Amino acid sequence: MRAVVYRGPNDVEVTDVPDATVQDPTDVLVKITTTNICGSDLHMYEGRTSVEEGKVLGHENMGVVVEVGPAVSRVKVGDRVSVPFNIACGTCRNCLHGWTSFCLRTNPIEGMVGAAYGYANMGPYDGGQAEYLRVPFGDVNLLTLPEGTEHENDFTMLSDIFPTGWHGTELAGVVPGDDVAVFGAGPVGLMAAHSALIKGAARVFVVDQQADRLRLAESIGAIGVDFSAGDPVEQIMDATRGRGTDRGVEAVGYQAHDPSGEEHPELVLDNLVSVVRATGGIGVVGVYMPQDPGARTEAAQQGRIGFDYGTFFTKGQSMGTGQAPVMRYNRQLRDLIVAGRATPGFIVSHELPLDDAAEGYARFDRREDGWTKVLLRPEALAS
Template sequence: MTGNRAIAYMGPKKLEIQNLDFPKLVDPRGNKCDHGVIIKLVTTNICGSDQHIYRGRFPAPSGMILGHENTGEVVEVGRDVLFIKKGDLVSVPFNVACGRCRNCREQHTEVCETTNPEVSCGAYGFNLGGWQGGQADYMMVPYADFQLLKFPDKAQAMAKIKDLTLLSDILPTGYHACVEARVGTGSTVYIAGAGPVGRCAAASARLLGASCIIVGDTNKERLALVKKAGYEVVDVSKKTPLPDQIEAILGKREVDCGVDCVGFEAHGHGPSAEDDPAAVLNALLEVVRAPAGIGAVGVYIAGDSQAKTKEAKQGFYDIEWGKQWVKSPSLTTGQCPVMKYNRGLMMAILWGRMDYLGEVMNVEVIPLEKAIEAYHVFDEGSPKKFVIDPHGSVRE
């Protein structure tokens, strides 16, 4: 059987391409996965969440294989798999979910109760249950009949693979944030963060019918990309306060809905602002009108060794809740239940309802050999979305 190249995390800013054994139908605790499959990766993306790990700010063990945004072709099928077949092209939700527990049955696959013995949350390529990631040639996926989204036509899917590869995480995540923020027809929305998740949120807000979509960031290249794609932008590194910048666009100092696509690595607002993990949440509480709907899909953790304060290292943040409570805010945070949205978004892509995705996402397809370099470039603030193509499957 063939080998398996994979991107391994070895410590902060240290990655290796390792040559591993071909994966087996076995879970991280050594149990047989007759309900699983082996897939040959067609695309596996570098995510902003991977950058948290890369920087050493999301705790992860040395040697962990990265990659939770995975799309591939099924090459081996377990004994108990009934509906997924060898040769199928599938999207892999980043949540590892059994489909059998109470939470999975209630469509909360982001908090599956069985796939991580330490907490109700399993994910590939994180320190969440020991499930190895898919920035590799091949990977094992358990509970295949439940988890995998099969593309109905392989040739049609490959023609739109740069968009469909986003279904494993960031497009459903951006969409979920907008849904939880109550974005709808005619809504005005402020999206914090112009990285790939923020850009997917902007595209999702357009699909949901928002009227004015404003994206904020400090990265001028990313803001320029978003502006060119037809969205409004604000630069939160400027001296001008955020409500003033929103008023200059909208004529009002508040929006209907707010989305957080930044998380704990946020900076405060202004030209000399330092790290402030509460900055985005406090800004959203300020600029979203009452009753305030906020979808916060940016990552927040306990265990950030590089946080500036003891409290922030432990995951305690200075949220202005008492000041903003009177606005009746609703704040939904946590990981996205990808399976709740991925099929609908797949159909929107296949039927041409999201053809504008490419312009705002700025995908660059790279071979596995260039992945470590791409991590460095992405870490420097590149406006690109890097998609790894281990086997040369994607035609430019």
């Protein structure tokens, strides 16, 4: 089958690899209809992870079931499904408590909890930027979707970034009437803004310096804040008459940078501690790593990020972090899409054949104007 394979920094190749197959009795084989490139893939693409050469990438997958193992009883051949990026066993302590992103059984790497498809340190699983994907524990993991091809570009956000954006607002504790500051207007930040508005936030400020992404944020009713035009904290303080926001969402991650492009991994955390009011909540879904050999300082190389903890403590804020447990939210978010109340597909900028993945990676990585979210299609959608 054709698949996107990691070759090295700034180098992915679409090539032939052995077909994905059913290996365990609980496996399900999915024929991919849409698979997305994620900002998380760019950390690997830029050589800022320990991903091994030859890995098939892709953790944002959806498609149609073509084969089920003998122990699968719920999911059926022909089902249209969304595949959560977390691979969960469904039976360990964390899974049973809804924390499928911290599954204790699916990641065999020493000291790691939580597994995913096609990702550095997240277990031996191939990704779905390919024609077919093997899904372990298929009955546990797969979300079934209404059949057909309707809402394909909305439903494809259910595997990761819509639940991740929603999770950012949950960790922050967003309730109706809140003012919310979202840092990062990439796909995850835009999903967090969409989520906060669906939950009834009064005002949602979205900080970035990319004009095209800020425009998208404004198109759904958020307020764009351009950090290249001045300190974003001051801009939001002015707009809230010095009060700050009730909640904040971090949707940037450890490669946060200043307007010149220089990386400062503590920058957005500091901004959030400053802009969120005392006792407010901060949800961090942007990724931070325990090791980052490419970081500028020795401390950051060891994952030690020197943010303004003293002020954080003094203000009595709370902070939640980590990978999103997609299954906690994906059913409800699917139903918001079906009901017409959520339209996460608004961020889709490019729909490319799988064979054009290398170009998609390169242009999305350069954050070229208008390259917000790239979908890959192994074959054209049947109408």
